[in-house]
Amino acid sequence: MRILAPDDALLAIDGTSGYVRLGLLVVLLTGLAALVNHLGGLQFARADLLAATRATVQLLVVGALIAVVLRSWWLTAAFVLVMLTVASLTSGRRLVPQGHWWWAAAPVCIGAVPVACLLLVSGLIPLREIAVVPVIGILIGGAMTATTLSGRRTLDALRQRHGEMEAALSIGFLTRDARILVARDDAGLALVPGLDQTRSVGLVTLPGAFVGMLLGGATPLQAAAVQLLVLVGLLLVQALSVVSTVELVARGVIR
Structure with a gap:
């Protein structure tokens, strides 16, 4: 089995600008989800924001630790x-x-x-x-x-x-x-x-x-x-x- 090559990556993140675009898109999608929840009266707008924030923090931590854990x-x-x-x-x-x-x-x-x-x-x-x-x-x-x-x-x-x-x-x-x-x-x-x-x-x-x-x-x-x-x-x-x-x-x- 070959190792995933950079050109095969599922996300096109090219340096700092790529991560900036990623962050902006995450904020946009989360904000829109919360807005739709609010306008639709679903009462989960705050939950959307909290869930996205937790996911961001948790994935950053896991991303930093997983290489060590898997050793x-x-x-x-x-x-x-x-x-x-x-x-x-x-x-x-x-x-x-x-x-x-x-x-x-x-x-x-x-x-x-x-x-x-x-x-x-x-x-x-x-x-x-x-x-x-x-x-x-x-x-x-x-x-x-x-x-x-x-x-x-x-x-x-x-x-x-x-x-x-x-x-x-x-x-x-x-x-x-x-x-x-x-x-x-x-x-x-x-x-x-x-x-x-x-x-x-x-x-x-x-x-x-x-x-x-x-x-x-x-x-x-x-x-x-x-x-x-x-x-x-x-x-x-x-x-x-x-x-x-x-x-x-x-x-x-x-x-």
Whole structure:
């Protein structure tokens, strides 16, 4: 596999002027996103600004540290642990902003960790830091999104359809079973984005793993194979995370 040549770069950044243009474009796109949010009454204008600011700072830090991290398996393992922690914190604060956010670590880890281990044990993902970190990061990101979406939908369903749950309890259902009966279908909708991405891959989008492999010098067939492996892995990751989240909500652990 060849190393990416400068002329192959996805962004045309030529010295200081290139970074200035990059900064201006980032500010413009973020400002327009916030403006559209504000005019559309979506109430996420401030969130757009904060998210873009955090992304800028975090990517600058990661860009500076990643070369050091990838020189050591210990540092790589620590970096993966940081990714799991941040994903759990992000989902937890979305689900229980005033409560025990760390319970969100369970569905995030239950979804991402077993699938990551399976992919690594298969031998199809090279046991090199530069290959392991991006793949595990994609899986953790999928688990985080599935946990957040399924948790929010489950909690909303239990609040909005409280009467149905009371009816189930009145005919003898246990509390856990009544909650699952009411909220399971709503929670399952969290799987739709992953399903749509898998169904439309190559026709609508070329996901990051595919593009990254191509830019790194892999053949189109090799890139497609890696992307397929990641996508089907994500299907399992998200299914595990959604089922785990529903179970935690049904048992009253997340509420």
